[in-house]
Amino acid sequence: MPFSYYSRLTRAQQAIYRKSDEITEIRLPRPAALHPSVRALTTALATEDRAQVQRATERLIRDLTDALGVPPVQVEVLAARPHAKWGELHGLYTVERGQAPTIQLWMRTAKQRRVVAFRTYLRTLLHEVGHHLDYALLRLRDSYHTQGFYQRESSLFHQLLAEPRAPSPSVEAWFRRTPDERLARLAATPGQVAGLLGERPERGLARRPAPDAWAPVEIVCHLRDIEESFAARVAAILAMDEPALPETGPAERWARERQYLRQDAALALVHFRRRRGESLEALIGLSPSDWQRGGEHPARGRLSIDMLVALMAWHDDNHLEQLTRAVEGRP
Structure with missing residues (x-):
């Protein structure tokens, strides 16, 4: 069932929404090949150094877009949220005519100024990359927050994290x-x-x-x-x-x-x-x-x-x- 804002879209926009909603997964050809980049990002966040986080984020995004065969996306890691009106969001994807698409991420929470937890940072990164993939990989004319969008984000997250889960007790x-x-x-x-x-x-x-x-x-x-x-x-x-x-x-x-x-x-x-x-x-x-x-x-x-x-x-x-x-x- 579509989210509530679906009824406010035009018919053309609803068609894009439905197409996005139908796609629930993005499979990486070799997820294990990206795990070193994920570990490097974990280490960089632990240092709380913006420059190191910037380099590690660029590396992971480059490896991810290369693996999927899509054009790269620029990334800018900021120490904190640039505008108070942006609330507690930790990232933003922008694409403007004639300019390269850009992802902005900030590594500290807005109110308490703490470094964002690794999982939150990775989720946010993949969320913004998901918008890029809607255009560059799925060839959608717009990028909407659909159930399918969130499922695609989760599929990438679990492939990159690849944590062995301890089996529940019998x-x-x-x-x-x-x-x-x-x-x-x-x-x-x-x-x-x-x-x-x-x-x-x-x-x-x-x-x-x-x-x-x-x-x-x-x-x-x-x-x-x-x-x-x-x-x-x-x-x-x-x-x-x-x-x-x-x-x-x-x-x-x-x-x-x-x-x-x-x-x-x-x-x-x-x-x-x-x-x-x-x-x-x-x-x-x-x-x-x-x-x-x-x-x-x-x-x-x-x-x-x-x-x-x-x-x-x-x-x-x-x-x-x-x-x-x-x-x-x-x-």
Whole structure:
């Protein structure tokens, strides 16, 4: 679904917008060849020396445009934001008739005058380079902030960063961890979800990265609803001896029947945070014998509270990884 300003564009501009939105990735031929330039930029930013950051930025942009076979773009690194009216932006791309396209970046925050974090700087650089690529590589007649634009930016970011991500603990690993470690996992999840959603527009959060992959809002709604089922199981186990524990049903059916795509992600997060807080309140202070109380699940057999909390910690890990991919436009 297009962003809200789409309706204010002319038909010709809307056609450009749609074309931009359809392109979700820019693949580098050999990303590893650019990693030395990325490391050099990391080192330069750590020195807080503008001249070194300028040289490292020029090198990375040159390597990037060469790799994609597009004309170069000039870059100017400023120590700080040049005009107060530009707010907290950290970069600007300009292209004027008869002049070479230029990217301006400033390496310090406007209010606190601190050097911008490396990831923020690289994101900003790739954002401005993305405008250049819209013209020089994709041959668009204008450059709009579309969902596709942000996905292309993210695709370049992850290819250049190429950080090996530590795999999340397996469910077996969570079974071996202490109750306190599992509760800490559950307590951290709402804040991590909020951080991933950030201030993204609701329409963007309702867009699936692929037809068979959930949109961010669907993931948050699922976390909210599964928390209700989790709390009901724990309450039943504490209130009765070996109760029957109901199945939750297929997650896709919930998403369809409860119309997750039409819900508000921010409101779903509010309810998830509240329900998770209630769950933690019920779990904290349980005795060791309470942790071993259980009930009979039709598919999994006997499940103790100890096992349920381990499963929920593992479940959180899985959906946080899924949400990370979804907000970046990756299935």
